[in-house]
Amino acid sequence: MEFKISKELIQQLEQLIQTKNDQQLEVLLNDMHHADFAEILEEIDIDEATYIFKVLDSEKTAEILLELEDDLRENILKRLSAKEIAEELDELDTNDAADIIGELSKEKKAEVISELQDVEHAKDIVDLLRYPEDTAGGIMHKELVKVNENWNVLTCVKEMRIQAENISRVHSIYVVDDEDRLKGRLSLKDLLTTSTRTAISDVYISKLNSVTVDTEDVEVARIMQKYDLEAIPVVDELGRLVGRITIDDIIDVIKDEADKDYQLAAGITNDIETNDSVYELTKARLPWLLIGMVIEIIASFVLKGNEAVFEKYSTLIIFVPLLSATAGNIGVQASAIVVQGLANGTLKTYSRDYFSKELTVSMISGFIISMFLLVYHSVMYQQYMVGFAISISIVVVILFAATLGTLVPLFLHKNKIDPAIATGPFITTTNDVFGIMIYFAVAKLILGF
């Protein structure tokens, strides 16, 4: 059932383009899903790929443009004229068109907008461009079916048929008053099962979730997931229905959010991908490396200050990497669990129960690890007191790392900072510094300096 890209298909496409066999190209295009066709375009020459958009019917190619990887699309758009781009955009949903326009340079943006043929559509697109990307306004589209509360079911079905022409998925029919203010909704199923003369005002459901244009996209995602919604209407400050967000728009938000947490944990600031430029990749990564470096320079001071200790007990120093790694691992585990708990709502704020559970887990892990080390060190180096000192300090360091790992993300969250930062290089390197300090302090205490 599933499409598989093949060398033959790529060659066939290339040949058709080279021989400018537009008719056969159109046939090939019709046979394929636009997402599959986009995949093949990734494999061929950029000028050949551009040819498809220059020559074939925009009604067919617009969706393909949408499915391309960002950098290929960018390159193709550069090769198309403003008029050619406008033709593609005329075929797309308002929010998809607005997204593509958002990728263009300032001058080309204005040119493309002026070339749009469908005036209503163009107005909607320009309207969408006003909203920040990470708000309900930025992810909504203008396509929706709305009916007036004063109509009856018959008028409603007629109107709906007209409006639904341009909409791939109806989901809900929204009910508005004469001022376009959102009053409620009707389901398609209700329409199918109600007599045609019934007044809309008698059948619509007035209980309805909605968001305003400036609601944050992650909040929209949260609401839609909590209430299991497939679409949510968006209203402006006056309560007027201005757009709709569907679940497929939200999947991207959910994925981006998860990706962002993952990237922050890995010490990457911006949303980057494998096909970004060296400059962008470096810009997203270098700051965390430098922060890590600066913090670890502090660690070098701590070690320098303890030189006399490890000159006397040389095995202390050789376990520093083990200590750092263990502290780092425990700390990241602790904060990752808190970050996910905050994200999915199982943890809302500091909880004494949870904190003592975390300390119990760390205590058990610390005890097991320190027992291993005590035995290992005693067998290998026969310095029992040093082994004892190492074991005790590793327990203390583990408890400290677990505490930091639990409390820092909660503290950040309380202060409206993304807690995911607490799973990244900043916290692991800070853990290193404190860990080494504690290690030598405990060791000195036990070995008597």
Next chain:
Amino acid sequence: MEFKISKELIQQLEQLIQTKNDQQLEVLLNDMHHADFAEILEEIDIDEATYIFKVLDSEKTAEILLELEDDLRENILKRLSAKEIAEELDELDTNDAADIIGELSKEKKAEVISELQDVEHAKDIVDLLRYPEDTAGGIMHKELVKVNENWNVLTCVKEMRIQAENISRVHSIYVVDDEDRLKGRLSLKDLLTTSTRTAISDVYISKLNSVTVDTEDVEVARIMQKYDLEAIPVVDELGRLVGRITIDDIIDVIKDEADKDYQLAAGITNDIETNDSVYELTKARLPWLLIGMVIEIIASFVLKGNEAVFEKYSTLIIFVPLLSATAGNIGVQASAIVVQGLANGTLKTYSRDYFSKELTVSMISGFIISMFLLVYHSVMYQQYMVGFAISISIVVVILFAATLGTLVPLFLHKNKIDPAIATGPFITTTNDVFGIMIYFAVAKLILGF
């Protein structure tokens, strides 16, 4: 618009339960969304919460049961009789009911199934229990609207109205032949705009994505996202339509997948949450800590073997944490980008272009970091050759870590192992060991041992 949980509401609910005011409870329940009601139940006593399910109409409470956090639901289910549970399940969609049954003990499972009233529904649920959780069969539900290819539009609409009674979202109408084999689909919109006497076989669309019961859930998610589907039919080995997966089922798969990557990166094996037990939390975390410990013991050997070197050049040892952290950070960054690239398809296999880009980024970062260190070390310690040795080795270590970070996830992916493991403790600690080896080897080379 949005629901806010309040102390008053909790107290009101507690009071109604304590006074057994079932009528008012029902009113309160009707006024609220089940997801909101579930949130309040999290805040009250477990026996009080159980009362709701024992006394109130299952038609109302079943959805609430579904929305509860896993551990609260588990506790409530323990307090309910098999008959009481069966009453709730009779009200739920087949896959939701099957999920809840899956959480029960073996004996209770059988008891509950025997108590189910709706025989058809019970058969469907039992059928779903056969499939592994992470397959299309495990996440599909039985609720769908299907029509026979030999009907006409009028019969179809009539049948649909009957079938749609039990289905919250219709999405697509599936067309089957007399043997129940999937032939194609009809959209609600098509039905609304086609004359009633038209034969279904004339209007249905035969091009249609479907999956088989044993397709992996992540693969279903990929297909649905790629083709932007809101529902996909599931067929058995003989091509017979057996169920349907909707986009809200898939959101959970997408989130779980992202969570899993994040947890693997943080060194957590199982899918755990803040409210899991100490035992479960320890079981998910300790193995990685022990693996890290064992690998870092190797690091201690490497340091022990180089004791003579850092006794002569003492500043070498104090930069070991800096070196480890930088190698670790670079390695995790590199592998996180690859893991995400593999997940979202921008990277499919080893790419020479991408690898040389990664090396360029690391080279630039390494150069900047080593320059800082060279200057810093020269100013602080005035041992120019040692500073030079540290700077050179850090560049070599960074390049090595970037190489390992890029190639290991690609290698794992090629061998069908989850590449996300390569962002966790295993790779960071391995990086430590190699990093320290390279560090001292390069230093020895430059300082002439």
